Amino acid sequence: MIYQKEELLIRKLQQGEDEKHLLKWLSEPKVLEFYEGRDITFNFEDIKRKFFNRNDEIFRCMVIYQGKSIGYIQYYPINKATSTLAEYFEMEGVYGLDQFIGDLYYWNKGIGTLLISSMVNYLITQRGVNRLVMDPIISNERAIKCYGKCGFKKIRVLGEHILHEGKYRDCWLMEYTK
Numbered sequence: 001m002i003y004q005k006e007e008l009l010i011r012k013l014q015q016g017e018d019e020k021h022l023l024k025w026l027s028e029p030k031v032l033e034f035y036e037g038r039d040i041t042f043n044f045e046d047i048k049r050k051f052f053n054r055n056d057e058i059f060r061c062m063v064i065y066q067g068k069s070i071g072y073i074q075y076y077p078i079n080k081a082t083s084t085l086a087e088y089f090e091m092e093g094v095y096g097l098d099q100f101i102g103d104l105y106y107w108n109k110g111i112g113t114l115l116i117s118s119m120v121n122y123l124i125t126q127r128g129v130n131r132l133v134m135d136p137i138i139s140n141e142r143a144i145k146c147y148g149k150c151g152f153k154k155i156r157v158l159g160e161h162i163l164h165e166g167k168y169r170d171c172w173l174m175e176y177t178k
Contacts, residue, residue, distance in 0.1 A: 002061055003126070005118035008111070009064040010073065015052055018062050021069045022047045025102025034140050035100040037165040057082055063101065063115060070106045073099035073115065075123060078133060084161075085133060085173070093130035095123055112143070116150040124178050132176040135161060137169045144172060152176045 002010040025031050026042045036042075042050075051060055057079070063071035076082045078094040088094045097119065101112055123129040135158055136143045144154075152174040160168035 002059075003118065003122045005114065005121075007066045008114055008118060010061050010115075010119070010122075011064065013051055013060045013062055013072075015048075018069070019044060019047050019052070021062070021102065022051060022072065025072070025100070028102065028104065030104055031100055031102050034137065034143065035098075039165050063099070065106060065111055068103070070103040070111070071099065071101035071115070073097065073119060075119065085135070088131075088133065091131065093128060095127075095129045095132050097132055097134050108142075112146045113149050116146060116152075120150060120176055130178050134174045135171040136174065137162065137164060137171050139169075144174070147174050150176070 002012065004010070023042055023044060026036060026040075026047070029038050032038045032040060054060075058074050058076040060074045061072070062069055063073055075095050075097050078085055078088040078091075078096050080089060083096055085096075097116070099115065099119075101107055101115075120132060123132060132152070134147060134152060136147065138144075138157065148154075153176070155173040155175050158171045158173050161171040162169050
């Protein structure tokens with residue numbers, strides 16, 4: 001277990017059942033609209049390659065709410081191996097976050113806000129993080145609103161920052177500072 005807050009539990013990914021959840025979620029067009037893109041298709045081999053047995057600095061976790069796996073979150077130090085945000089490479093204690101709630105039943109219930117705010121608290125109090133950054137696509141208004149509620153500030157637009165559904169998309173650079 002990484003941490004628990006109320007009915008929310010975050011733990012490291014485990015092969016087996018977690019692979020099935022990830023494959024199901026990453027086959028859902030409404031999830032892919034904001035994470036990876038609807039033009040991407042995943043199979044079990046893709047899931048294994050992307051999420052398991054990786055020798056990198058990314059901490060990949062399952063989001064469990066009321067005992068049910070509902071989503072995915074990852075956190076990682078910002079550096080040349082994990083990010084393109086060069087302005088942060090020389091700073092100590094800067095981490096990135098990426099996440100999604102894969103089970104659509106749990107959308108728009110405040111769980112994303114609980115997830116982000118509790119992860120921010122965990123990373124700052126338990127991992128010594130000074131600053132957190134995220135880069136949501138500008139059209140992902142629901143996520144941007146959630147991150148704002150959790151204390152993230154819009155810093156600047158990252159022009160054509162991410163290839164998503166065949167086009168380079170603008171993203172907001174959002175930052176939380178301790």
